[in-house]
Amino acid sequence: xxxxxxxxxxxxxxxxxxxxxARIKLLKPQTSTNNRFKQAKYGxxxxxxxxxxxxxxxxxxxxxYNKSYFGEMVHVDTKRLPLLKxxxxxxxxxxxxxxxxxxxCELYAAILPDKTAFGAAQFLVEQVxxxxxxxxxxxxxxxxxxxxxxxxxxxxxxxxxxxxxxKFTKVGRPQTNGKA
Numbered sequence: 115x116x117x118x119x120x121x122x123x124x125x126x127x128x129x130x131x132x133x134x135x136a137r138i139k140l141l142k143p144q145t146s147t148n149n150r151f152k153q154a155k156y157g158x159x160x161x162x163x164x165x166x167x168x169x170x171x172x173x174x175x176x177x178x179y180n181k182s183y184f185g186e187m188v189h190v191d192t193k194r195l196p197l198l199k200x201x202x203x204x205x206x207x208x209x210x211x212x213x214x215x216x217x218x219c220e221l222y223a224a225i226l227p228d229k230t231a232f233g234a235a236q237f238l239v240e241q242v243x244x245x246x247x248x249x250x251x252x253x254x255x256x257x258x259x260x261x262x263x264x265x266x267x268x269x270x271x272x273x274x275x276x277x278x279x280x281k282f283t284k285v286g287r288p289q290t291n292g293k294a
Contacts, residue, residue, distance in 0.1 A: 185248040187216040187281075189292030190238070190255045192229050211237040212294045216254075219293075222246070234260040235268035243276055254281045254292045 119126045181187055193210045197203065209229045213222040224241045226233045243250065253273055255261040261269050262282060273280050283290045 181217040184215060184217050184220075185246070185250040187252045187254050188242065188250050189214045189216060189294035190234075190242075190253055190261065191292065191294035192234070192258065192260060194229070195225070209233070211241070213238075213242045214292075214294045216293065229258075229260050231260050231263060231268040235272040238269065238272050243272075250276070250278050252279045252281055254283075255294075256283050256291070257285055 190213045195208045222242045
């Protein structure tokens with residue numbers, strides 16, 4: 115073994131490795147080409163994983179929808195208005211209540227002094243239901259206390275009395291926020 119190692123200018127462990135491969139009849143060339151094939155094979159597997167993750171991400175994205183008639187879904191939300199010039203920080207803040215019809219993008223808005231269930235119910239009756247020429251099927255809102263509650267809740271009562279179903283966004287999922 116030593117003479118072969120000296121003759122071919124390789125180490126003795128290399129000679130032993132070649133002889134071992136010869137005994138098990140695995141004398142194919144051990145070059146970097148094999149490594150390239152292995153890397154290509156791994157790359158294809160990796161590509162498949164990447165494509166699968168992209169498809170999963172697309173499935174998780176918010177699903178688009180189109181409503182087919184007026185009043186099928188109305189999005190409702192509130193926003194606390196900022197202080198205007200000349201207003202002090204002690205002055206009471208006002209709230210903007212907005213309702214948008216999903217099909218026609220018709221907008222209803224009002225500024226109210228507080229963000230309570232009573233204020234939301236008042237907005238729904240006076241600014242949305244009365245002037246609206248069509249029946250509203252669903253009100254879609256966030257999980258705010260002004261919109262969600264028990265059967266004694268003012269906003270829930272108004273929805274029930276007018277045969278309007280309520281739907282809410284998923285908590286912690288801004289992708290499902292409505293149009294308002």
